[in-house]
Every structure is written in C-alpha cells, then in structure tokens.
Amino acid sequence: MNLKQLLLAGGALLGTAAAQAGGFQVTLAGQKNNGMGGVGTGLALDQASMFYNPGALAMVRERGVQIGVNATMARQAFRPQYAQYGFDRELDNTVTTPFNVYAGFGPTEGKWRAGIAVYTPFGSKLDYGYNWEGRFALTEIDLKSIFVQPTVSYAITDKLSVGAGLVVFAYGAVNLQRDIPVQNATDGQYGHIELDGKADQKIGYNVGVYYKPLDKLSIGLSYRSHIDAHVQGGDVTFSNLPNSAVVASRFTATKFDVTLPLPATANLGIGVMPSEKLTIGFDVNYAQWSKYKQLEFTFDQPVNGSNTSSSIRDYKNSFTFRLGGQYKVTDAFTVRLGGSFDQSPVKDGYVTPETPDANRLGATAGLSYKFGEHFGVDLSTQFISIKKRTQTQDELVANGTTDRVAGTYKTNIVIPGIGLNYTF
Amino acid sequence: MNTFLKYSSSALLLGLGLLGCQPEMHSPKYDAGTADFSKYIAVGNSLTAGFSDGGLYLEGQVYSYPKILSEQFANVGGGAFPQAYFSDAQSNGSGYLRLVGFTTPAPPDEPSPITANVTTNLAVRGVVNTRTNPALPVYTRVAATDVFNNYGVPGIRMADVETAGYGNASSTGGTFLNPTPIFNPYFERLLPANTNDTYRARVVATNPTFFTYWLGNNDVLGYATSGGVSPITATSTFSDINSRFIDDLTARGAKGLVSTIPDVTTIPFFTTVxxxxxxxxxxxxxxxxxxxxxxxxxxxxxxxxxxxxxxxxxxxxxxxxxxxxxxxxxxxxxxxxxxxxxxxxxxxxxxxxxxxxxxxxxxxxxxxxxxxxxxxxxxxxxxxxxxxxxAEQGVARTATNEYNNALRTKAAAKGLALFDSNTFFSGVAQNGFAANGVTNTASFITGNLFSLDGVHPTPRGYAVIANEMIKAINAQYSASIPFVNPNAYRGVRIP
Structure with a gap:
C-alpha cells in the first residue's frame, strides 16, 4: 500500500457526502527514494526496500535502523461552477506528517535478511472553510493509518534474491463530516452529520524478486496485495436537525459500516549504475484501482430515510512512471534528483472533493550526508503539481455523480522530509 | 561539513520557496458580451415580484430572481436595481404562510404539514369594495419619488397589460350585469393615486437597456388552480398583446430575455394531495x-x-x-x-x-x-x-403550449434570449435539480424549490431560475456572467 493509494482511499471513505481533500498520491516510504522521484523497485538502496521491493532487502549491504518524517503541505484552489461569491475557494491549510521506520537485521555475510517496517501511508486532514459550496458533500475529513510489515528476504545467488512481507493494517481511523441540506426553522442552521470510526485490522502481503545480472544493471519486480479497509460499527452523530418528529424519524442512525478497497499494486523497476558514483532508477507502478466501483455506507437505522448511502467512484487502473538518480559527490555526500508522472485513477466527471485528483507531475531533490561510519542524514523535498481539472454540472448529471461539486480544482503539494539512519 | 551545510541549506531554501506555491487560477473574465445591463427592468407577475409562501413580503422581494440577476449583472456593468420594497416595519407585506409543524396521526395515516397565516407587520393600508371582493386589501404605496426596476405585479395576466385603470383603485369592477375591469392592488401600489396608465405603458416608459420578460402564467394558472372554473385567455389575444409589448420594449434597441410558461400540472400544488x-x-x-x-x-x-x-x-x-x-x-x-x-x-x-x-x-x-x-x-x-x-389538464396544457409558441416565436424574431422554463421545470419534475452536491426536487416542502403555497418558488427556487436565465443570456449574447450557488439561498425551514 503506498501513500498514494491510502490517501486516495481515505478520500474515498469520505464518500457519500464526502468530500474532499486529500487524495495526495505521493509515495513517501523512504527518504532516499523520495529524493529520486520515488523509484526503488529495481534498487537496493537501504532498509526502505522492505516497502519498495522486499526481494531487494537481502542485497542491501548494511543492516540498520532508519526513521524518516515528511511534512505534506497541500495548497488547493477551487472555483465552483455555482459559486457563492464568485471567487476562488482555498482550503484551510493543513499539514500531515507521514513517517516511516525500518529496522533490518541479519548475519554480516549470510544470505538472510529480516526486518520490520512501520509506515503511515496516509494521514489526511482537511478542513473546508465555513459555508463553502460543497458543504453538503464534505466539510471536514481526518484520516489516519499505520501499517506494520515484518519482512524476510533471501539471496538465492549473488545475483538473485527474493523476499516477502506480511502487511498488517494495524491502525486506521476515519472522521468525516458534512452538512445535511435540511434547514431548521429555529436558527436557520443546516443539519450536520459526523461519521467516526476505526478500521478493522487486516492483513495483506508484499512480495518481490530482485535480479542483478550485471554490475551495472539490476531489475526488480514487486507486488503489494489488495486490502479492504473495513470500518464496522463506527459512530454516527447528528446535530442541528429540526425538532419535528417527522424529520427526526428519518435520521435515527447511530452506527455505520463501510468498506474501502485499497488496490493491489504491481511494480517493475530497473536500476542502472554507469559508474561507481552514479545510480539511475526507473519504476513503473500499476495500481488496480478498477475494483473501486462505489463507496457504500450502511447504517443501523435510517439516514434521511435510507439505510444505505452509495456514491459512484468507478475508478480505473492507473500507471505511475518514475525516474530518478543519485550521484556520490564524495564518500560522505550524495545528491539526488528525480521526477514522476502519475496517471489519475479518477475519470472525468467523477472527481470528489475529498480527492480532487488529476494527473500529477512531480519533481524531487534530495541529499545525504554521512557523519563517520554509522550515522547518516537524508534530506528530501518533493514538489507535486496536480493538473488543473474542471468538471461541469452537465457531466455530473450525465454520470449520475451529482453528489459532488462542479468546478475547477488545482492543487500543489510540497513535501520536505528528513531521515536519520544508523547502519552497522 | 561545510559542503553539507551549503547543500542542505539550499535544499531547505528550495523547499521553503515552494511553500509559497498557492495554485493560481487566472481570474475569470466576466463579460457582458453584446448586451448592455446598465438599466435592467424586470417585467412579469408574482414570480418576478418575488411572491412566495402565498404572499408578497420583504424577504421574498430581497430574493426575487430579478434582484439575484441584478447582483450578477453588476459584474458586467449592471447598474443599481432598486425595488419597491416593503418597509421593515411592514416587512410582512400582504401576509404569508409559515410552517408551524406537522400533524401526528396514528399510522398508517401520514403526517401532513400545518401552516399558519402571518398577520402582523402587514403593509395593508385599507380595503376596497369591488365587484368580486367586498374587502380587497390595498397596500402601502411607494413614494412618488421612488425609482424601482422590478415591475413584477402578482396576479397580472398577459390579458391585463393593456387595460387602462388596472392600477387605479377606483376601477372596482362595475356590477354583476355590467362588469368592468377590477384594479390590481399590487400594481396600484406602484403608481401615483388615480392613475389610469396601463402596465405596458409604465414599463415601456422606463426605457431599459435590458429586460427580462416572464408573463402569461396567470392566463392559465387561474384556470388550473380553480379546478377549471376561472376563464382562460384566448391564444389570439395572448399572442397579439405579447407581440405589441415586445415590439414596444425592443423599439429602442433594448436586449432582453423572454421566458416560457411552465406546465402547471407538475407543481406541488397539484401533485401533493x-x-x-x-x-x-x-x-x-x-x-x-x-x-x-x-x-x-x-x-x-x-x-x-x-x-x-x-x-x-x-x-x-x-x-x-x-x-x-x-x-x-x-x-x-x-x-x-x-x-x-x-x-x-x-x-x-x-x-x-x-x-x-x-x-x-x-x-x-x-x-x-x-x-x-x-x-x-x-x-x-x-x-x-x-x-x-x-380534460381540464388538456385545456391547460394546450393553452400553455400555444402561449409558449407565441413567446418563442416572438423572442426568436427579435433575437432575444429564451429561458424555456417549460422544458426546465419538466426536467425538475422528472429528476430534480442538482447543484453543489444537493438534489432539490419539485416535491412539496422536502424538495426545497417550491414554497408553502405549492406554486411559487422559495428563494432557492428563484436562485435556480436566475442561474438558468444567466445560462440563456450568456448563450444568446456571448456574455459570461457568473452563476450563484443556489444552496446558499434558503429552501423550506422545518420547525
């Protein structure tokens, strides 16, 4: 599960009403990779191989512990087709801090490596301004997740290694809020619904193979499995509804269930090492998003007279292409550059406010410095430009997706990050 | 170490520099196209006046579709748009219906809404004894110096616009055996006392650069809401008067929008009970x-x-x-x-x-x-x-279609924009109307588009109408006038 998927997924959870904000599709599982456009499937850079390609872990020379943290700072503008005031909306800015922790062990000269990875593939918090046009789709979303992945890897020969990890969806929490288009006569306020729940623990896997036929060439394949994020018995809370029994009887739900498919991803990576100092990586990721047909909430009692609420997603499978490289300036000092092109799984006319997605272009840079034998620092920064995307009300009507907002979305994301590593 | 600091600080600077990257969207270019909105006059009946909940009152006036349009026209050179507002002290105008609650019958009987008349802070200045009503209320008249651009007159038919004395309280209708026209108190309040000017003459004299024109609903609505008892205007009469009125309005080059008449049988007044x-x-x-x-x-x-x-x-x-x-x-x-x-x-x-x-x-x-x-x-x-x-629906529908043909033909002949409200409201009756994540419908109370009288829109309904008119104006005059967010206007408030 990469960050992108989780973020997109999180957006999806918002769903019915839901709305917007954070489908920031960025893979941030390793600080060195972050500086290189997110490549890693065909490389054996460091312990983050546990995420990118468990098969490469056995080829990582050092054992060690590393942690990384990133600050995802999204800036979003939205121009509704039916605007309230005729100017652009900006999201109330929020910062999320995805982190990653890896510990890798194994005998110095042995063929085995084992490790454990902890990463937070998404953590999205979005707060739409008061009275924004999409308030009946989404007002706020807060999503958190932590994944834990015990991993083993084995080098069959000097050139070929395999690995597998058990992906444990250890912690997931969602909080979604939106307004209900029913206005009470007492103070003119609209009703409001809050959905708050924790995801069940689930298990998936991450497997990979790594092959280095030549000194100057390496190839990797990895596959991360599908996981259904499932919330059962989450809490439903209403506020500001009219007092009349005829209305109250339509809004009696207290619990909700929802399932969100987090898609499988197949990854192919190639590494090229023209010299001792230069490493270039190229990755293709293929995410099987087409499983995400709709987001359906079921309730124990009615919400506006219905026990279910369904919202069309109809995502399509999508490719991501990544290119990046690093250059060792000195033994201690390395610089990195990279770029990525990320195809949106969201089709035209299906954009939801919680995931205002479009094709993305990314540019990244990074550097590392080693202080002596064991200790190193990695810095990275990513700039992601999500292409401007417009959907009209006519498109929404044609697609049966009028539960979202027509208009033009544009988002830029900046993600500086820092990592510390100790190797032995 | 120095190298490290140098590189890392430039990386940080890069990161910080990027922080300022709030995405820019070029400011939308609003444009009047080939139309001139400097003097906009609204021609019409209760719908144009902002009538809602069975009455004309200040809130309805404030959210009339002409007022909403004028606020959007202001982006493209539109001028001020004064209306004949009721004062704050008389803000309840003619009085109106409010929703006080719902009945609570034993199932399977269904709860039904309970409404009450608002009878305080009215703008009623007295009553006049006419042929059909011994106590027809008349309303506080606008000051002689007041200028207003909204000529919406509740109750006016196409058949009335050339009637002399239609705004003179002394036109009380004659006798049963010798009936004459009866004045309209909503037109009367807009005129100086004892004025016999016709509605058409008053409107044309304002000399607009742009007008909206939505007349004719009452020529068939009265017949329909009375269950086929009140008379219906003959198509030839309708067509002739309409033609003369639009000729007059456009004689000095004014541009405008003409609206057709919706099929009355799909409104909540007929679909609820x-x-x-x-x-x-x-x-x-x-x-x-x-x-x-x-x-x-x-x-x-x-x-x-x-x-x-x-x-x-x-x-x-x-x-x-x-x-x-x-x-x-x-x-x-x-x-x-x-x-x-x-x-x-x-x-x-x-x-x-x-x-x-x-x-x-x-x-x-x-x-x-x-x-x-x-x-x-x-x-x-x-x-x-x-x-x-x-049978009566057939009569109403035939008349509506004939009126609409006359309206469409005349609008096309004069190159005016056309809001086909008949087509639009048929669509609303079928599928509702969605904007910004909310589907409003033609249902009584819960649909949020129609007010408590089941005939006239809520402020939200009027905002939807304003958007559709803007769409037609933009298309006809190559203009780009922004829409409003209909959900920002109230629907039906539930106690």
Whole structure:
C-alpha cells in the first residue's frame, strides 16, 4: 500500500457526502527514494526496500535502523461552477506528517535478511472553510493509518534474491463530516452529520524478486496485495436537525459500516549504475484501482430515510512512471534528483472533493550526508503539481455523480522530509 | 561539513520557496458580451415580484430572481436595481404562510404539514369594495419619488397589460350585469393615486437597456388552480398583446430575455394531495369517487364524473386526475354526509352569482344534497374547484403550449434570449435539480424549490431560475456572467 493509494482511499471513505481533500498520491516510504522521484523497485538502496521491493532487502549491504518524517503541505484552489461569491475557494491549510521506520537485521555475510517496517501511508486532514459550496458533500475529513510489515528476504545467488512481507493494517481511523441540506426553522442552521470510526485490522502481503545480472544493471519486480479497509460499527452523530418528529424519524442512525478497497499494486523497476558514483532508477507502478466501483455506507437505522448511502467512484487502473538518480559527490555526500508522472485513477466527471485528483507531475531533490561510519542524514523535498481539472454540472448529471461539486480544482503539494539512519 | 551545510541549506531554501506555491487560477473574465445591463427592468407577475409562501413580503422581494440577476449583472456593468420594497416595519407585506409543524396521526395515516397565516407587520393600508371582493386589501404605496426596476405585479395576466385603470383603485369592477375591469392592488401600489396608465405603458416608459420578460402564467394558472372554473385567455389575444409589448420594449434597441410558461400540472400544488388521498382510499378498499368537472352554470347542474381510485394520479402508480393543495382540508371528510365543501364553494363563487342568491338556491341549482355522503355520491360530489381532471389538464396544457409558441416565436424574431422554463421545470419534475452536491426536487416542502403555497418558488427556487436565465443570456449574447450557488439561498425551514 503506498501513500498514494491510502490517501486516495481515505478520500474515498469520505464518500457519500464526502468530500474532499486529500487524495495526495505521493509515495513517501523512504527518504532516499523520495529524493529520486520515488523509484526503488529495481534498487537496493537501504532498509526502505522492505516497502519498495522486499526481494531487494537481502542485497542491501548494511543492516540498520532508519526513521524518516515528511511534512505534506497541500495548497488547493477551487472555483465552483455555482459559486457563492464568485471567487476562488482555498482550503484551510493543513499539514500531515507521514513517517516511516525500518529496522533490518541479519548475519554480516549470510544470505538472510529480516526486518520490520512501520509506515503511515496516509494521514489526511482537511478542513473546508465555513459555508463553502460543497458543504453538503464534505466539510471536514481526518484520516489516519499505520501499517506494520515484518519482512524476510533471501539471496538465492549473488545475483538473485527474493523476499516477502506480511502487511498488517494495524491502525486506521476515519472522521468525516458534512452538512445535511435540511434547514431548521429555529436558527436557520443546516443539519450536520459526523461519521467516526476505526478500521478493522487486516492483513495483506508484499512480495518481490530482485535480479542483478550485471554490475551495472539490476531489475526488480514487486507486488503489494489488495486490502479492504473495513470500518464496522463506527459512530454516527447528528446535530442541528429540526425538532419535528417527522424529520427526526428519518435520521435515527447511530452506527455505520463501510468498506474501502485499497488496490493491489504491481511494480517493475530497473536500476542502472554507469559508474561507481552514479545510480539511475526507473519504476513503473500499476495500481488496480478498477475494483473501486462505489463507496457504500450502511447504517443501523435510517439516514434521511435510507439505510444505505452509495456514491459512484468507478475508478480505473492507473500507471505511475518514475525516474530518478543519485550521484556520490564524495564518500560522505550524495545528491539526488528525480521526477514522476502519475496517471489519475479518477475519470472525468467523477472527481470528489475529498480527492480532487488529476494527473500529477512531480519533481524531487534530495541529499545525504554521512557523519563517520554509522550515522547518516537524508534530506528530501518533493514538489507535486496536480493538473488543473474542471468538471461541469452537465457531466455530473450525465454520470449520475451529482453528489459532488462542479468546478475547477488545482492543487500543489510540497513535501520536505528528513531521515536519520544508523547502519552497522 | 561545510559542503553539507551549503547543500542542505539550499535544499531547505528550495523547499521553503515552494511553500509559497498557492495554485493560481487566472481570474475569470466576466463579460457582458453584446448586451448592455446598465438599466435592467424586470417585467412579469408574482414570480418576478418575488411572491412566495402565498404572499408578497420583504424577504421574498430581497430574493426575487430579478434582484439575484441584478447582483450578477453588476459584474458586467449592471447598474443599481432598486425595488419597491416593503418597509421593515411592514416587512410582512400582504401576509404569508409559515410552517408551524406537522400533524401526528396514528399510522398508517401520514403526517401532513400545518401552516399558519402571518398577520402582523402587514403593509395593508385599507380595503376596497369591488365587484368580486367586498374587502380587497390595498397596500402601502411607494413614494412618488421612488425609482424601482422590478415591475413584477402578482396576479397580472398577459390579458391585463393593456387595460387602462388596472392600477387605479377606483376601477372596482362595475356590477354583476355590467362588469368592468377590477384594479390590481399590487400594481396600484406602484403608481401615483388615480392613475389610469396601463402596465405596458409604465414599463415601456422606463426605457431599459435590458429586460427580462416572464408573463402569461396567470392566463392559465387561474384556470388550473380553480379546478377549471376561472376563464382562460384566448391564444389570439395572448399572442397579439405579447407581440405589441415586445415590439414596444425592443423599439429602442433594448436586449432582453423572454421566458416560457411552465406546465402547471407538475407543481406541488397539484401533485401533493392526490397520492395521499389515493393511498387512503386504497387502504379502505374504496373503488372510486365522484367528482364534478368544468365551469359552473346558473342554468344546469355541474357535470358529475365517476373516477376509479386507481385513476387518481400518483407518479409511481400512474393515474390521471389531480387534486389541488387546497383540497387537503376537505378530503378527510370523504364518505361522511356534510356540506362544508359546498358551503365554501358557494362563498367563493358568490361574487359571480346574481346578488342575493341564497346558499339553498345555489345547492338546488347544482343538484347538491349534503345529507348524502361526501365524495362518494352524485348528490354530494367533490367540487370541481378541488380537482383538475384530465380534460381540464388538456385545456391547460394546450393553452400553455400555444402561449409558449407565441413567446418563442416572438423572442426568436427579435433575437432575444429564451429561458424555456417549460422544458426546465419538466426536467425538475422528472429528476430534480442538482447543484453543489444537493438534489432539490419539485416535491412539496422536502424538495426545497417550491414554497408553502405549492406554486411559487422559495428563494432557492428563484436562485435556480436566475442561474438558468444567466445560462440563456450568456448563450444568446456571448456574455459570461457568473452563476450563484443556489444552496446558499434558503429552501423550506422545518420547525
């Protein structure tokens, strides 16, 4: 599960009403990779191989512990087709801090490596301004997740290694809020619904193979499995509804269930090492998003007279292409550059406010410095430009997706990050 | 180490620099296109005035579609748009309906809304005795110096716009045997006292650069809401008057928008009560009912018609016969002897009956025996005023289509924008209208587009209309005027 998927997924959870904000599709599982456009499937850079390609872990020379943290700072503008005031909306800015922790062990000269990875593939918090046009789709979303992945890897020969990890969806929490288009006569306020729940623990896997036929060439394949994020018995809370029994009887739900498919991803990576100092990586990721047909909430009692609420997603499978490289300036000092092109799984006319997605272009840079034998620092920064995307009300009507907002979305994301590593 | 600091600080700077990257969207270019909005005048009836909840009052005026349009026109050179507002002290204007709650019957009977009249802070300055109403209220008149651009006059028909004295309180209608036109108090309040100017003359004299024109609804609506009793305007009359009015308005080069007339049979006034009544009858195994249809005659009893319960229109189940919202208090009396319905019909019709006609004579002339069971017998049928049967719907629909042809033809001949409200509201009746994640519908109360009278829109309904007009104006005049967010305007507030 990469960050992108989780973020997109999180957006999806918002769903019915839901709305917007954070489908920031960025893979941030390793600080060195972050500086290189997110490549890693065909490389054996460091312990983050546990995420990118468990098969490469056995080829990582050092054992060690590393942690990384990133600050995802999204800036979003939205121009509704039916605007309230005729100017652009900006999201109330929020910062999320995805982190990653890896510990890798194994005998110095042995063929085995084992490790454990902890990463937070998404953590999205979005707060739409008061009275924004999409308030009946989404007002706020807060999503958190932590994944834990015990991993083993084995080098069959000097050139070929395999690995597998058990992906444990250890912690997931969602909080979604939106307004209900029913206005009470007492103070003119609209009703409001809050959905708050924790995801069940689930298990998936991450497997990979790594092959280095030549000194100057390496190839990797990895596959991360599908996981259904499932919330059962989450809490439903209403506020500001009219007092009349005829209305109250339509809004009696207290619990909700929802399932969100987090898609499988197949990854192919190639590494090229023209010299001792230069490493270039190229990755293709293929995410099987087409499983995400709709987001359906079921309730124990009615919400506006219905026990279910369904919202069309109809995502399509999508490719991501990544290119990046690093250059060792000195033994201690390395610089990195990279770029990525990320195809949106969201089709035209299906954009939801919680995931205002479009094709993305990314540019990244990074550097590392080693202080002596064991200790190193990695810095990275990513700039992601999500292409401007417009959907009209006519498109929404044609697609049966009028539960979202027509208009033009544009988002830029900046993600500086820092990592510390100790190797032995 | 120095190298590290140097590189890392430039990386940090890079990161910080990027932080400022709030995405820019080029400011939208609003443009009047080939139209000139410097003086916009709104021509029309209650819909144009902002009539809502069965009355004209300040809130409705503030959210009239012409006012909303003028606020959007202000982005493209539109001028000020004063209206003939009621004062704050008289903000309830003519009075209106408010929703006070819902009944709580034992299931399976369904809760129904309870409304009450607002009778305080009215703008009523007195009453006038006319041929049809001994106490027709008249309203606080605008000051002689007041300028206003909204000429929406509730109740005005196309057939009235050339009538002299239509805004003069001394036009009280003559006598039963020698009837003359009766003035309209909403037009009267806009004019100086004792002025005989026609509506058309007053409007044309304002010399607009741009106008919206939505007339003709009342030429058929009165017929429909009275269950086919009130007269309907002849198409030739409608067409001739319309043609002369638009010729006059465009004579000095004004641009404008013409709206067609919606099919009245899809409004909540006609779609709310029937389905409930049908469910009740079905539950009680009542196979059919007796209604009356057509206009009253003084010489023959009104026509009876037996209707199977399954012919009462329910969108989900079919059927053809519509009941008015005003039938709601009478239908629970079904199946019991009693004369309330017919007494009320008599009170309503009295101004049109020869002076001094007693109730007993009226009932006798119509063959009504209130000792028989109401609604289920030919002797005590459901009054025609509460039912729009399929024959009457056909008459209304034919007239509407003919009026609309006249409106469309004239608009096209003059190169005016056209808001086809007939097509638009047919779509709303079928599928609702979605914007910004909310689907509003043509349902009574819950749909949020129609106010408590079941005929006139809510502020949200008026905002939707304004958007559709903007769409038509943008298309006709190559303009780009921004829309409004309809959900920012209130629908029906629920207690």
């Amino acid at each position: 029937g389905p409930t009544f049908r469910r009740t009858l079905t539950r009680n195994n009542v196979p059919g009912i007796v209604i009356t249809t057509g206009a009253f005659s003084l010489t023959a009893p009104i026509t009876r018609r037996s209707i199977p319960t399954t012919d009462i229109k329910d969108p989900a189940l079919g059927g053809n016969q519509l009941f008015t919202l005003t039938a709601a208090p009478y239908l629970p009396l079904f199946g019991r002897p009693g004369g309330k319905a017919w007494r009320d019909v008599f009170a309503q019709l009295r101004p049109n009956l020869p002076p001094g006609t007693p109730l007993s004579a009226f009932l006798l002339s119509q063959g009504i025996d209130t000792l028989q069971v109401f609604g289920a017998s030919a002797g005590n049928p459901i009054p025609t005023t509460l039912v729009l049967d399929d």
